[in-house]
Amino acid sequence: MIYLDHAASTPVRDEVLQEMLPYFKESYGNPSSIHRYGRIATKAIDAARKRIAEIIGAKPDEILFTSGGTESNNTAIFGVMGQNKGHHMITSTIEHDAVLEPCRRLEQQGCSVVYLKVDGAGTVDVEDLRKSITPDTALVSIMLANNEVGTIQPIKEISQICKQHNVLLHTDAIQAVGKIPVNVDDLGVDMMSISSHKINGPKGIGALYIRRGVKLDPFVLGGGQENGMRSGTENVANIVGFGKACQIAREALEENGAHLRELRDHLIEKTIKEISHVTINGHKENRLPNNAHFTFLGVSGEDLIIKLDEHGIAASTGSACSVRTQKASHVLMAMGFSHEQITGSLRLTVGLNNTVEEIDRTVDVLKKVIPELRSVSPFKAKYGFTN
Template sequence: MKGIYLDHNATTPPHPAVVEEMRACLEQGWGNPSSIHAHGQTAKRILDLARHRVAALVGAEPEEILFTSGGTESDNQALRGGSILRPEGAILTSAIEHSAVLDTCKNLAAQGREVRILPVASNGILDFDALKAPSNGPVALVSLMLANNDLGTLQPVRETTEWAKTQGAIMHTDAVQAVGKIAVDVRELGVDLLSISAHKLYGPKGVGALFIRRGLQLPALLHGGPQERRLRAGTENLPGIAGFGKACELAKAHLERRSAHCRHLRDLLERGVLEGISGTRCNGDPKQRVPNTSNLSFEGLIAEDLLLNLDLDGISVSLGAACQSESRKPNPVLKALGQSDAEALSSLRLSMGEGNDEDDIRRTLEILKTTVSRLRQRIQS
């Protein structure tokens, strides 16, 4: 029986058209985009096309797209570059950011930078009043994710940007879990910087982008060559970038169909769990969220036991961010929502994708029901 993959927030399987684009690039576009000869020009055309496709997905100009090695680098470039550009004032971020943002902020704090971590409400959405509370001084930069990776909750980025502008601050959003799932437009959001990662939208791993609003003179973090308008030296990961561009083109063309499909499956799953298994709860906000993510608590259980049992039955789910999954600590995002350790340890994240179907959800529900009741009986006996 085929396995059921319900962990699309960790990564997505590359789309066959993406694989084909990358293969064609490796075979025919292997030149160096910086070379003047014909091989170089072929490679340069691939690079330009990909930049156009990425820009089109988020409503940016191609010149505003910087290719990076993924979401983590984009976040680092935004925060480190932004903090160099604005050397005075605090950096504000939320308590439920991905570690690519939170750990970078901690590192900047260790270097003496003032960092303020803002709380979220129990539904996983930024406490807007805490953001606007009279601060101790100027604000240099605000970083607020568009969609949370564990809960799928959408954050008030547009409103936060409006406020950040009144403070003269640079506004960054980590949109890694939003791009490809909902319509994202950099002009509508008003942000200065926006992070994207290819492998969350059926593209390859190790490639991403940072949108940098035209006019913002972000300093380079990598030196050594003229690539990416001198912002990121080094010969480009052209096959990855080509695949990323194709993934963005597909995401734009199929956005509505993909989100309706995921929403339908997610609702089917949540109804089945909440109505069919006692002591279950949905975490996050039921409305303000991306369509593919469900974070569910199973009272009295350690979700890791559930995950391992589901894995034996061929169902892949997660406890939260893949890069945190070795820590065996309560999920920090759920702790930030005010949950106890026991509550936070009892939650599973299931994230659907375009390859899932109703049969996957029905089988997952069946196996979940029997596994939860077996684990609960074991605890009682």
């Protein structure tokens, strides 16, 4: 198999798994216990919290553990807006559903939400943001990098505007951390969501960075763990694994980024050279190093994924959630794509274990299956496909 769906999830690294294993077996204590089992677990959590803080330039006490990126986004949005009932927030039309669905819930509860438009490359207009802020705006939530097309947003400029108006800024950095340098002070954000399984850590664990002094309503009540912000016995093994994944990702950031970029650029160049009627979507420069998003005219992305799977290649049309609900991509719609362009889209996201040989083989398979699909396409006459 050739796995090219790393934006959906990544394999857990061996070093990560090895560090996790003792916390399932001999070191199984509850961190809230006073005895040594408890102390061992607490120490492991503290060490992991430090490693997670380091990858985004935060302080350990600014890291709140969650069950993943979805919960981090929910905690940030409901945590701020719960204190500001009836108020106003701003987000964008291309956010992940883990931001958009909480926003829709807020609207039902009487808040007003502005969804900023994006241009054809998937970038938010900062002037639109400036114009949308009102004296009632309590929160802005804009993602750092998009999960479908990989476009990176101008968060630094956005944070300057938020500061001028005294508005809190949250960013969903789930796809960006571990791929590009991310620093909470440099970006000027108040809250940031991150997730372990996108950076070769285990699933079901994530974090919300909360800048010192920012007050959120707690989401889960009970025994008062995580400083009262999220009750429930900590997921110690997953926290340890997440910490190790962050440490490795931080230390190898430059090297990994260069490796991913090289594979991704090779994939794009070879595809453009060898297949006709293809476009690359998303921003040309401001994009994640592992993301290649294509539109192959006259092809259904879903048929293409099935064909690729038959040839041992795992790919995606975009967000895994959109596939489940069979909705057309809201991101591509927001970018102004036609139905035909959306239908023909394919996301290939490379990872650390991929090789140039795998990329070559993938393009060879695309070269074979795309003409097969186009030969029965209703658009065959319109485009005169030759391959």
